Amino acid sequence: MAGVRSPSRRTSRLQLALPGSLLAIAALGTLTLFFHGASAGGQTVSTRVSGTHLTSKSCGTVNIKGVSPVANSGDPFTSSQLKCQHGKIVSYGNGAITYSNPPPSYIAAGRLLFAQTCSSCHGNEANGVDPSGHATIGPNLQGVGAATVDFWVSTGRMPAADIKAVEAERRPTRLSDTQALQLAAFVNSLDPAVPAIPNPHLAGADLAIGADLFSLNCAACHTITGAGDALAFNTNAPSIQNRQITAQQVAAAMRIGPANMPRFSGNLTDPQVRDVVAYVTTEIQHPASPGGAGLGGVGPVAEGFVALLIGVGGLVLICFWIGERA
Numbered sequence: 507m508a509g510v511r512s513p514s515r516r517t518s519r520l521q522l523a524l525p526g527s528l529l530a531i532a533a534l535g536t537l538t539l540f541f542h543g544a545s546a547g548g549q550t551v552s553t554r555v556s557g558t559h560l561t562s563k564s565c566g567t568v569n570i571k572g573v574s575p576v577a578n579s580g581d582p583f584t585s586s587q588l589k590c591q592h593g594k595i596v597s598y599g600n601g602a603i604t605y606s607n608p609p610p611s612y613i614a615a616g617r618l619l620f621a622q623t624c625s626s627c628h629g630n631e632a633n634g635v636d637p638s639g640h641a642t643i644g645p646n647l648q649g650v651g652a653a654t655v656d657f658w659v660s661t662g663r664m665p666a667a668d669i670k671a672v673e674a675e676r677r678p679t680r681l682s683d684t685q686a687l688q689l690a691a692f693v694n695s696l697d698p699a700v701p702a703i704p705n706p707h708l709a710g711a712d713l714a715i716g717a718d719l720f721s722l723n724c725a726a727c728h729t730i731t732g733a734g735d736a737l738a739f740n741t742n743a744p745s746i747q748n749r750q751i752t753a754q755q756v757a758a759a760m761r762i763g764p765a766n767m768p769r770f771s772g773n774l775t776d777p778q779v780r781d782v783v784a785y786v787t788t789e790i791q792h793p794a795s796p797g798g799a800g801l802g803g804v805g806p807v808a809e810g811f812v813a814l815l816i817g818v819g820g821l822v823l824i825c826f827w828i829g830e831r832a
């Protein structure tokens with residue numbers, strides 16, 4: 507009996523040992539993947555970035571808000587192209603969007619300009635602290651990334667006109683495009699962060715996908731026609747039919763999420779952002795009005811109301827006129 511039982515035990519041990527070791531290998535594999543993923547947020551460029559133009563192996567430390575596992579989702583370490591120099595990110599992205607930092611030679615001019623036009627509200631070191639150690643009116647800007655600074659300055663929101671306003675509105679710009687880049691270079695040099703400034707390549711955009719993504723992600727606040735609408739607490743989502751808003755600013759708004767607008771990072775890939783930008787800068791900013799007068803594109807309910815008012819109102823007046831004569 508014993509002679510019969512022992513081989514059967516041996517096979518059962520073998521049967522157990524095989525899946526066991528497979529499991530162990532799988533677990534080890536997942537662990538290494540996990541640690542690899544975790545370290546990707548910090549420092550060096552890993553080999554999974556293809557098509558890189560690396561001049562230095564390390565890309566330095568950079569603030570990334572919400573590292574995404576999705577490829578080409580707007581951060582340097584998921585991008586298919588990444589270029590660094592002297593441990594600093596120069597640019598990253600792919601065929602849909604290229605994100606780039608202003609050249610380091612802009613930093614000195616930016617520092618001077620910042621001291622003159624921004625430091626009174628944001629502190630000399632852009633850290634939201636004045637020389638006596640008190641909090642400034644404006645928030646800490648360190649670690650916001652070049653795109654945030656460039657967006658707020660190039661849309662005329664900064665330097666702020668009215669510090670009591672609940673929302674800094676878009677205004678005619680007070681500084682030039684180059685000055686906006688100089689300020690972005692200076693602020694980003696204090697605590698390097700992303701997103702860098704996006705440059706969408708609209709040539710390959712798909713407007714149908716853009717329209718779908720717009721109605722899903724943007725229409726709730728900006729309305730389906732982009733005319734804008736009121737939000738809570740006296741704030742509003744501005745009209746994006748405004749043709750002054752450039753493709754670059756639409757892409758930046760999505761990646762940085764200014765003020766009360768959410769940041770679309772990770773959940774939308776660069777090609778998807780590019781498609782939305784193309785939709786906004788064509789169909790939203792230059793709408794075709796096949797039904798006749800566009801009525802300012804305020805939306806179907808308001809436009810229907812105008813039709814009712816003029817149509818039914820006109821009929822009522824005619825009825826009165828006929829009644830009067832009778």
Ligand code: HEC
Nearest residue numbers: 623624627643644654655658664665666669673674689765
């Ligand atoms: C009069 C005061 C004032 C001046 C001057 C000023 N800011 Fe601001 N800044 C503010 C306030 C207040 C906010 C917050 C506004 C908001 O959230 O709507 C702000 C917000 C910002 C933001 C957005 C920060 C974020 O985390 O989203 C940026 C970027 C910025 N300022 C850059 C600048 C730059 C660059 C200058 C100089 C050209 C400047 N500001 C000048 C008061 C000022």
Ligand code: HEC
Nearest residue numbers: 661673674676723724727742743744756759764765766767
């Ligand atoms: C929760 C509401 C909300 C959603 C959703 C939203 N936005 Fe916004 N958006 C805002 C607000 C609020 C502002 C103004 C921010 C400020 O005061 O600086 C804004 C500003 C903008 C601007 C800058 C306009 C200007 O005048 O400079 C653009 C462009 C923009 N949004 C595009 C989009 C796109 C594209 C989407 C969808 C992917 C989107 N927004 C989704 C609320 C929203």
